[in-house]
Amino acid sequence: MNKATKLIHSIPADRLTGAVSVPIYQTSTFVQDAPGQHKGFDYARSNNPTRAALEHTIAALEGGVSASAFASGLAAIDAVVKLLKSGDEILAVDDIYGGAFRLFTHIYEGFGIRVNYADTTDVRNVKAALTPATKLIWLETPTNPTLKISDIEAIAAIGHEHGALLCVDNTFASPALQLPLKYGADIVVHSATKYLGGHSDLIAGIVICADEETGARIRFIQNASGAILSPHDSWLTLRGAETLYLRVKEHSANALRVAQFLETHPAVRQVFYPGLVTHPNHDIAARQQQGGFGGVVSFSLKEDTEAAATRVVCSTRLFKLAESLGGVKSLLCHPATMTHKSIPAAQRRNAGIADSLVRLSVGLEDAADLIADIEQALNLVHSVHKSTAASTPAAAALWLS
Numbered sequence: 296m297n298k299a300t301k302l303i304h305s306i307p308a309d310r311l312t313g314a315v316s317v318p319i320y321q322t323s324t325f326v327q328d329a330p331g332q333h334k335g336f337d338y339a340r341s342n343n344p345t346r347a348a349l350e351h352t353i354a355a356l357e358g359g360v361s362a363s364a365f366a367s368g369l370a371a372i373d374a375v376v377k378l379l380k381s382g383d384e385i386l387a388v389d390d391i392y393g394g395a396f397r398l399f400t401h402i403y404e405g406f407g408i409r410v411n412y413a414d415t416t417d418v419r420n421v422k423a424a425l426t427p428a429t430k431l432i433w434l435e436t437p438t439n440p441t442l443k444i445s446d447i448e449a450i451a452a453i454g455h456e457h458g459a460l461l462c463v464d465n466t467f468a469s470p471a472l473q474l475p476l477k478y479g480a481d482i483v484v485h486s487a488t489k490y491l492g493g494h495s496d497l498i499a500g501i502v503i504c505a506d507e508e509t510g511a512r513i514r515f516i517q518n519a520s521g522a523i524l525s526p527h528d529s530w531l532t533l534r535g536a537e538t539l540y541l542r543v544k545e546h547s548a549n550a551l552r553v554a555q556f557l558e559t560h561p562a563v564r565q566v567f568y569p570g571l572v573t574h575p576n577h578d579i580a581a582r583q584q585q586g587g588f589g590g591v592v593s594f595s596l597k598e599d600t601e602a603a604a605t606r607v608v609c610s611t612r613l614f615k616l617a618e619s620l621g622g623v624k625s626l627l628c629h630p631a632t633m634t635h636k637s638i639p640a641a642q643r644r645n646a647g648i649a650d651s652l653v654r655l656s657v658g659l660e661d662a663a664d665l666i667a668d669i670e671q672a673l674n675l676v677h678s679v680h681k682s683t684a685a686s687t688p689a690a691a692a693l694w695l696s
């Protein structure tokens with residue numbers, strides 16, 4: 296059966312009422328017939344039917360044996376780190392999500408868990424950075440905001456030879472494009488806030504495991520630490536996830552057109568998008584991401600200053616200035632002063648996050664409208680007003696309306 300058909304029919308109609316939408320079981324506890332005799336649910340931190348429906352669907356989407364939903368992407372990441380103990384080490388991608396870096400450095404180093412960073416885009420760096428204490432390898436691919444790509448299959452093999460688990464933060468690609476468990480990863484985490492939810496209307500996270508034992512440990516941690524996703528947000532995430540394939544396909548098609556346009560604009564220095572043949576690991580991305588390259592595109596400006604980037608991000612009309620990504624509405628942000636401002640300037644520039652870098656989350660508006668929007672903003676920082684096919688009178692009329 297086609298994967299989209301399976302996704303849409305992953306949850307049967309409600310057995311009690313026939314409701315086609317999973318009911319929101321807004322309850323804290325469940326009546327028992329006798330002590331320990333219940334219908335599979337005893338207390339809503341441990342299990343809730345609405346959350347269970349979401350977990351069932353996302354486990355199937357990622358090809359895992361189990362999934363556990365959390366109150367945020369960071370709570371999901373936190374649960375995975377809790378698989379470790381004091382003295383263990385994590386080897387993480389150097390271009391890691393800032394919130395994960397903060398959690399690792401400012402919380403877990405205090406508990407005796409060390410984190411080493413490597414440029415995982417070259418597998419030789421992964422081999423070289425492993426130590427006898429490395430118990431977990433942490434990847435993001437593509438990364439945020441420079442869209443670096445790492446080879447999941449090769450790194451899983453290296454990790455397993457070493458006795459380390461591989462966890463992939465699959466937030467940017469989403470299971471519509473990339474299935475890390477298929478390539479040997481042990482664990483996948485998501486900020487479901489982004490593409491899984493897909494509508495910029497919730498905060499959620501999820502952990503998916505390839506084997507029963509790890510899945511049971513994550514479920515134990517979920518119940519023991521308690522950072523569960525609420526029934527209502529579970530329902531919203533499930534509702535969003537039903538259209539994942541449709542949305543991500545369109546996000547990817549729009550993003551590719553935007554990236555190709557950016558490459559032609561004279562104000563742009565460099566475009567970061569795995570779908571472009573100029574991307575250094577385009578071939579790996581093309582092999583491990585199927586059906587598109589995602590909705591996030593970053594670019595830097597020839598005038599590499601914070602002022603020029605600020606001018607651009609404050610001049611778009613469809614792309615709204617906000618952190619986050621993955622929703623139907625296009626967003627843009629300036630990492631140096633927004634998502635990555637806590638990183639010291641020299642370290643940030645070293646990681647490839649230029650002062651003028653702008654990150655786009657390309658939404659589901661019409662691609663020509665989005666291109667016209669970026670073009671008029673870029674023209675403000677470039678004296679030569681280059682006309683392109685996107686500057687049709689129809690697009691111009693949009694600004695006047």
Ligand SMILES: *Cc1c(COP(=O)(O)O)cnc(C)c1O
Nearest residue numbers: 367368369392464466486488499
């Ligand atoms: C947003 C994000 C997170 C954190 O998720 P929250 O839902 O905001 O807690 C983790 N990893 C990546 C790649 C993200 O983009």
